[in-house]
Structures are given as structure tokens and as C-alpha cells.
Amino acid sequence: EIVLTQSPGTLSLSPGERATLSCRASQSVSSSYLAWYQQKPGQAPRLLIYDASSRATGIPDRFSGSGSGTDFTLTISRLEPEDFAVYYCQQYGSSQTFGQGTKVEIK
Amino acid sequence: EVQLVQSGAEVKKPGESLRISCKGSGYSFTSYWISWVRQMPGKGLEWMGRIDPSDSYTKYSPSFQGHVTISADKSISTAYLQWSSLKASDIAMYYCAREGYCSGGSCYLVSQHWGQGTLVTVSS
Numbered sequence: 001e002i003v004l005t006q007s008p009g010t011l012s013l014s015p016g017e018r019a020t021l022s023c024r025a026s027q028s029v030s031s032s033y034l035a036w037y038q039q040k041p042g043q044a045p046r047l048l049i050y051d052a053s054s055r056a057t058g059i060p061d062r063f064s065g066s067g068s069g070t071d072f073t074l075t076i077s078r079l080e081p082e083d084f085a086v087y088y089c090q091q092y093g094s095s096q097t098f099g100q101g102t103k104v105e106i107k
Numbered sequence: 108e109v110q111l112v113q114s115g116a117e118v119k120k121p122g123e124s125l126r127i128s129c130k131g132s133g134y135s136f137t138s139y140w141i142s143w144v145r146q147m148p149g150k151g152l153e154w155m156g157r158i159d160p161s162d163s164y165t166k167y168s169p170s171f172q173g174h175v176t177i178s179a180d181k182s183i184s185t186a187y188l189q190w191s192s193l194k195a196s197d198i199a200m201y202y203c204a205r206e207g208y209c210s211g212g213s214c215y216l217v218s219q220h221w222g223q224g225t226l227v228t229v230s231s
Contacts, residue, residue, distance in 0.1 A: 001169060035217045037152075044202055044221035045144075045152065056208065056219060088152050092206075092216045095166065096142070096154040 002027055002091050004099035012107040019076040021102045023089035028069045033093035036065055036074045039101075040085045048087075049074065079104070109133040111141075111203055111222035118228045119193050126189035127225045129203030136184035137161040139207035142218065143177060143188045147199045157206060158186055193229045200224045 003026040013019055023034065032052035037045040047056045049065035052072055062077040076083055084106050089099040114128040129141060142157040156167035160179040167177070179186040186203055202225075204218035 033216070039152075044224060045218075047208060047217055047219045050208060050215045050217045054210075057210065090152075090154075090217070095168065096157075096216075097168075098152040098154060101151040
């Protein structure tokens with residue numbers, strides 16, 4: 001089973017700042033089958049990015065994904081108030097697993 | 108509009124059995140796999156397993172194999188997650204999700220559509 005490790009656990013930033021979230025896999029993720037989700041309290045997760053760098057429909061372009069192999073990054077170029085949430089990476093190349101999440105909180 | 112509607116919150120005693128449901132609408136139910144995801148209180152997402160509603164083929168995460176059963180009734184577009192004997196450690200929110208986000212003529216095994224979640228509480 002592929003284990004995904006996200007860092008940092010918590011990111012304290014101010015609106016307008018840039019957020020960089022990391023996701024590292026225990027083994028190579030085939031074909032960059034790596035997705036990112038956003039979850040707010042009391043809500044189901046929301047798909048942001050798939051195939052490491054493709055934005056899902058309706059996702060603002062301030063969200064971008066990059067990486068391949070075992071190292072992936074989600075970047076939020078300028079944080080909006082509604083972006084403060086928990087973010088999860090997910091690999092779907094070998095069954096499925098999620099990372100443990102990164103909380104982006106208001107500083 | 109694609110919708111996944113889950114059954115309501117449950118309160119059960121340890122040792123009791125339980126089946127929760129997830130009804131799909133607005134799309135061809137047999138064309139997309141359904142996954143179940145656990146979220147324990149204050150914790151992250153855990154993929155439990157999936158089912159292909161067209162033939163009921165299932166795949167489980169090693170962590171959940173043997174502890175839960177995933178099934179589906181394609182005649183009523185509904186997937187199920189069931190336990191034969193609940194434990195206190197089963198307390199969680201459970202989400203179903205449709206695997207299969209399609210864009211530009213291709214489909215990807217990620218989940219754009221999720222149910223609203225079913226909260227399972229186990230208490231004596």
C-alpha cells in the first residue's frame with residue numbers, strides 16, 4: 001500500500017499570502033495519479049486537482065498542482081478567506097490512499 | 108444533476124449490526140464505481156474500499172478487509188456499507204463517493220461527487 005505523508009501538518013498564513021503544501025509518497029505514484037481535495041468543517045471533500053496538475057471544473061486558477069514520482073505540491077498563489085481549510089492528497093494509481101491532511105489556518 | 112444521498116445518522120450499541128446506504132441519481136449508476144471513505148472524529152480521510160455496481164466486484168483497503176462489507180443493488184441505484192458487529196472504534200462519519208471524474212472525453216478515478224455523510228455512533 002502506498003503511504004502518503006503530507007507536510008506541514010498546519011500552515012498559518014494571512015489572506016493574500018502564498019501557500020505551498022507538500023505530499024510525499026512511499027513509492028512512485030504511477031502516471032502521476034495524484035489528486036488534491038479541500039475539506040471545510042461539516043462538509044464533504046471537494047476535488048481540486050487530479051493527475052497531479054489538472055484543475056477540476058470550477059476550481060479557481062490560484063490553485064495549482066505539480067510534481068511526479070514521489071513528490072507532489074499544491075500551491076495556492078494568493079489565499080482568499082474561503083481557502084482556509086484542510087487539504088488532502090490522494091493517490092489512485094494503486095488502489096487508493098489519502099494523506100493525513102494539512103490544515104491551512106488564518107495567522 | 109448528479110447526487111449521492113446517504114441514509115441518516117445511526118446510534119447503535121456495541122455488537123449490533125448496521126447497514127448504511129448511498130443512493131445515486133442523475134447518472135447511470137452502473138457506469139461508475141462507488142467508494143466508501145471513513146473520517147473518524149477530528150481525523151483525516153481513509154479509503155475503505157469500492158464497488159463496481161455493474162457486477163458488484165469489490166476491492167477493499169487492507170485496513171478494512173474483513174471488517175466491513177460493501178454491496179450494491181443496481182436495480183435501485185444504491186450502494187451499501189455494512190458491519191456485522193459494531194465496535195466503539197467504528198464511530199465516524201462515513202462518506203460515499205462516485206469514482207469517475209470525466210473531462211475532455213477522458214475519465215479519471217477521482218471523486219467529484221460525494222454523499223453528505225452518515226454519522227455512526229456506537230455507545231452502550
